[in-house]
Amino acid sequence: MSQRRGHFTTTRAIDRVSRRAMNDAEKRDDDDVNDRANAGKDGEGEGEEDAGEARDAVANDDGIFESGHEITAKSSWDGVKRRAIVIEHRAKTDGDGVEYYVHYSELNKRLDEWIDEGDAEAFAELDGVVLGGGESGKDLASSANGSANALEMKTLTRNSKRRFNEIHNVDAPVEDLPPIDQMFEREHEEKTKVKNVHSIELGRHEMDTWYYSPYPDDFGKCSKLYVCRFCLKYMRKQKTCVRHRETCSFKNPPGKRIYRHEQGPGEPILGFWEIDGKHFKTYCQNLCLLAKLFLDHKTLYFDVEPFLFYILTESYDGDKTHDIVGYFSKEKSSYDDYNLACILTLPAYQRKGYGSFLISMSYELSRREGILGTPERPLSDLGQVSYRSYWSRVVLDALHKNRGNLSVKDLSQMLMFREDDIVSALQSLNLIKYWKGQHIIAASPKIVEEHLKSFQNNSITARSRLEFNPELLTWQPPQPPAVKK
Numbered sequence: 101m102s103q104r105r106g107h108f109t110t111t112r113a114i115d116r117v118s119r120r121a122m123n124d125a126e127k128r129d130d131d132d133v134n135d136r137a138n139a140g141k142d143g144e145g146e147g148e149e150d151a152g153e154a155r156d157a158v159a160n161d162d163g164i165f166e167s168g169h170e171i172t173a174k175s176s177w178d179g180v181k182r183r184a185i186v187i188e189h190r191a192k193t194d195g196d197g198v199e200y201y202v203h204y205s206e207l208n209k210r211l212d213e214w215i216d217e218g219d220a221e222a223f224a225e226l227d228g229v230v231l232g233g234g235e236s237g238k239d240l241a242s243s244a245n246g247s248a249n250a251l252e253m254k255t256l257t258r259n260s261k262r263r264f265n266e267i268h269n270v271d272a273p274v275e276d277l278p279p280i281d282q283m284f285e286r287e288h289e290e291k292t293k294v295k296n297v298h299s300i301e302l303g304r305h306e307m308d309t310w311y312y313s314p315y316p317d318d319f320g321k322c323s324k325l326y327v328c329r330f331c332l333k334y335m336r337k338q339k340t341c342v343r344h345r346e347t348c349s350f351k352n353p354p355g356k357r358i359y360r361h362e363q364g365p366g367e368p369i370l371g372f373w374e375i376d377g378k379h380f381k382t383y384c385q386n387l388c389l390l391a392k393l394f395l396d397h398k399t400l401y402f403d404v405e406p407f408l409f410y411i412l413t414e415s416y417d418g419d420k421t422h423d424i425v426g427y428f429s430k431e432k433s434s435y436d437d438y439n440l441a442c443i444l445t446l447p448a449y450q451r452k453g454y455g456s457f458l459i460s461m462s463y464e465l466s467r468r469e470g471i472l473g474t475p476e477r478p479l480s481d482l483g484q485v486s487y488r489s490y491w492s493r494v495v496l497d498a499l500h501k502n503r504g505n506l507s508v509k510d511l512s513q514m515l516m517f518r519e520d521d522i523v524s525a526l527q528s529l530n531l532i533k534y535w536k537g538q539h540i541i542a543a544s545p546k547i548v549e550e551h552l553k554s555f556q557n558n559s560i561t562a563r564s565r566l567e568f569n570p571e572l573l574t575w576q577p578p579q580p581p582a583v584k585k
């Protein structure tokens with residue numbers, strides 16, 4: 101399958117369940133708003149292009165702003181006026197007038213949206229309004245490329261600044277990629293610059309989407325889709341969905357349940373279901389289309405046969421029904437020993453520790469196969485953050501238990517992580533030195549303990565006490581452990 105940068109991603113901290121639903125909460129939690137607004141850099145490389153090409157904010161003869169026009173746009177989620185670029189306009193489906201698809205100059209692409217013409221006006225510097233500084237396009241672009249501009253940083257609290265940096269420094273800007281990748285990247289951006297489906301209703305959740313997904317025919321033109329919570333069939337009308345539920349025979353993902361995890365009272369029963377893309381093609385295709393709404397670079401939609409899918413579910417009714425909360429996919433045979441291709445926790449279920457739960461599961465499968473697995477590269481921005489946090493936590497734990505007396509190789513054998521993944525985790529914690537051609541772990545028990553403590557204070561997983569339990573996994577590899585190449 102074709103892999104490009106950012107193909108693989110996981111959603112971590114930036115959950116936007118529904119802008120409408122979250123609106124009040126966001127207003128109360130300024131830190132969170134900043135995190136949401138600034139997290140993630142993909143798409144912001146475009147900021148340079150957009151800003152560079154931005155025309156004067158003068159509407160055409162019909163009073164319509166055209167593509168590339170710089171305007172002041174009022175965002176739907178907080179009503180704040182921001183500097184934005186018009187990407188496209190169209191006639192309103194109901195009634196007269198037009199609406200604009202806009203990209204907010206200093207914000208992540210996933211916040212691009214359609215706005216009413218009443219919320220768009222000629223660009224003007226306004227006092228006390230978030231406009232991303234009003235500097236030249238170059239400055240905006242450089243902020244997107246890692247060195248956040250002063251104005252932006254001033255509005256960030258310490259905590260969100262850390263996350264902002266973590267996320268912004270991950271991927272190289274498009275300009276730094278090899279020419280062929282640049283071409284793919286631009287092509288991808290062109291094809292997916294307008295988000296089609298804006299929200300989905302899945303069971304009792306309505307979720308705002310983040311990215312374009314190639315839903316076929318008229319489905320892709322709907323601003324809202326209704327998705328069956330069990331079979332993931334997508335529909336345009338709520339009443340169709342209600343009718344479908346009466347006849348749908350699914351109560352859980354298809355395939356075989358290989359993990360059942362009862363938690364305390366009031367907590368859902370968690371499950372993992374293994375699905376062969378070859379046997380449940382429609383379900384897996386529906387899943388990929390749904391996932392694409394939240395993954396920027398996923399390129400797999402229809403060719404699902406070479407993959408296995410592992411679906412994580414919650415059940416609140418004692419095993420009668422099981423709702424999907426996230427999944428990961430994995431190539432059936434990977435020459436590079438990749439143990440994970442795509443990973444997603446649906447926005448409505450984020451910040452519960454499910455991301456690291458999914459990663460733990462992927463490593464347990466590899467462990468039983470006798471393979472030192474690793475996620476498919478390149479990692480996306482959020483993917484990188486999730487994995488680094490996961491590796492760090494597990495490595496710190498191991499060092500703590502062994503009073504630091506372990507080499508990188510020991511850790512690799514013990515945890516079934518690749519040595520370079522361990523090295524990158526330790527580097528991010530500044531606990532490793534390179535000396536005479538070797539990586540030496542430089543971590544006293546006291547330092548490890550301090551790191552672990554600060555990790556536990558910040559980590560969602562540690563707080564939620566949600567821990568994958570390998571003993572509950574009833575799965576054996578199809579063949580005896582592979583002999584290493």
Ligand code: ZN
Nearest residue numbers: 328331333348
């Ligand atoms: Zn269904």
